[in-house]
Amino acid sequence: MSGNSVINITLAGETDWPGFRKEARALLAKLIAPVGVAWHTPASSTADLFSDLDVSPTSPVTSAHAHGPINLVVPSSFVTLCETVILHNDPARFGLLYRLLWRLVHEPALRNDPLDADRVKAQHMAQSVRRDMHKMKAFVRFRTIEREEGKPPLHVAWFEPDNHIVEAVAPFFMRRFTQMEWAILTPERSVHWNGERLHFGPGGEPRDAPAPDAGEALWLTYYANIFNPARLKMAMMKKEMPVKYWHNLPEAELISGLAADAMARSGHMVEAAPTQPARRIVPVARVAAPTAPTAPHRGVAGAEDVVRGLFMEPIAADNPVQALAILKEATDRCRECPIGKHATQSVFGEGPVHAALMVVGEQPGDQEDLHGRPFVGPAGRLFDQALAQLGWPREQLYVTNAVKHFKFELRGKRRIHQTPTQREAAACLRWLESEIEQVQPRALIALGATAARALLGRPVAVTRERGQWHEDARGRKVLVTLHPSALLRSDPSEHEQAYKAWLDDLALASEWLKHAV
Numbered sequence: 001m002s003g004n005s006v007i008n009i010t011l012a013g014e015t016d017w018p019g020f021r022k023e024a025r026a027l028l029a030k031l032i033a034p035v036g037v038a039w040h041t042p043a044s045s046t047a048d049l050f051s052d053l054d055v056s057p058t059s060p061v062t063s064a065h066a067h068g069p070i071n072l073v074v075p076s077s078f079v080t081l082c083e084t085v086i087l088h089n090d091p092a093r094f095g096l097l098y099r100l101l102w103r104l105v106h107e108p109a110l111r112n113d114p115l116d117a118d119r120v121k122a123q124h125m126a127q128s129v130r131r132d133m134h135k136m137k138a139f140v141r142f143r144t145i146e147r148e149e150g151k152p153p154l155h156v157a158w159f160e161p162d163n164h165i166v167e168a169v170a171p172f173f174m175r176r177f178t179q180m181e182w183a184i185l186t187p188e189r190s191v192h193w194n195g196e197r198l199h200f201g202p203g204g205e206p207r208d209a210p211a212p213d214a215g216e217a218l219w220l221t222y223y224a225n226i227f228n229p230a231r232l233k234m235a236m237m238k239k240e241m242p243v244k245y246w247h248n249l250p251e252a253e254l255i256s257g258l259a260a261d262a263m264a265r266s267g268h269m270v271e272a273a274p275t276q277p278a279r280r281i282v283p284v285a286r287v288a289a290p291t292a293p294t295a296p297h298r299g300v301a302g303a304e305d306v307v308r309g310l311f312m313e314p315i316a317a318d319n320p321v322q323a324l325a326i327l328k329e330a331t332d333r334c335r336e337c338p339i340g341k342h343a344t345q346s347v348f349g350e351g352p353v354h355a356a357l358m359v360v361g362e363q364p365g366d367q368e369d370l371h372g373r374p375f376v377g378p379a380g381r382l383f384d385q386a387l388a389q390l391g392w393p394r395e396q397l398y399v400t401n402a403v404k405h406f407k408f409e410l411r412g413k414r415r416i417h418q419t420p421t422q423r424e425a426a427a428c429l430r431w432l433e434s435e436i437e438q439v440q441p442r443a444l445i446a447l448g449a450t451a452a453r454a455l456l457g458r459p460v461a462v463t464r465e466r467g468q469w470h471e472d473a474r475g476r477k478v479l480v481t482l483h484p485s486a487l488l489r490s491d492p493s494e495h496e497q498a499y500k501a502w503l504d505d506l507a508l509a510s511e512w513l514k515h516a517v
């Protein structure tokens, strides 16, 4: 390279880590110092990233070809750092990373200097990328587009990340919402999951995403109710949920009104006598009068529900008992799928909040639907028998279902259980997730394929994967085993053996509980 010429490297794209790595190795092998390299991406190919360098026009070199292998060993933490920093939106990031790489090779003391300005800058960039990825995972809100007959609904979200993170975050949503078809649009990139593959494409515009739906109205009701005025710390809230995200968050519309009201409401909370949460569903009354199989259609939650939510008694956000009561009520009104319309009521989970172990079944059966309680029918009796043999008091477990309403087909006067479709289970997932968020169990047990799929976000072959601990997308421990109904249906000659194997599976959780306490 002549004294003042510069080598121009154009990478394939903003996140072309393999390309960067290959070029950087080649440049290092040719002993080309960072000051003599200008990095570009197709979008920035006219920008000179080293404008402080006095360069005379050169014939651009688009690639540095290595003359031979170089023996380059860098700490693996540096590779991890590069993989994150490369997602930053600062065009100078490639120059910074190459400079760090060069210095790691030529200045061994750099490894022991965490306060070096280049290292600190790269760490800051990595931190900002990680924060951006975290915010995308937390603040993407899907809205549903119904499509023609036979096609599942499409869930579409609009999000505006600061950095080039769409490809990096997409696998999280794929694992999380495997059974839904979804798309996330951002100004720069879009990603579509069709149930089998992720497809990346060009960016979009906010108007490409759909308008609010009924499910969102329910979510707003829940949000308004768990908002605790006495605990409002606006600065903290803005730190956790920065204002720049608000325009894409449905619940943000509520914040200014709720915040404006907070002083008066928290004063009221201090003065008011203790209150019981208002319950619209009175399970006892339903038990007493289990009449027709179909309950009157109570209608989809709409704007009036949201308004009503705003004026309800203040609910402590850190009071999971009340939050669960509200969720229970919201599930009862949920009509995101057709099952709820025909059920008597929703059957929400029950058990102590903060139970160490949460057990998740498929959906309520006939008896559960009538009583409004999970696992009280034949499958529940087998479950209770297992608990007794394991020495687990049921009142120490939180027991719930992946789907909150009973799906059945009428045969004469009998209501025959029908397995919920993936679409129905996916529609219910937000309620299960909110329940888990409130209870925060240390471990979960998935009884059967529907629960396992809901918890692990992927199809689960229960016979193959049973009796093992798995991890969900958030690192939660999930033990997979059979649903008790599968045992009830098993061949009587195999029943004893099957039951024993089931107990062995479940016993893995008692072991874990013992060590976890």
Ligand code: URA
Binding pocket: 361, 362, 363, 364, 365, 368, 373, 374, 375, 376, 377, 379, 380, 401, 483, 485
């Ligand atoms: N089957 C389930 O999965 N859940 C119940 O609550 C009852 C039967």
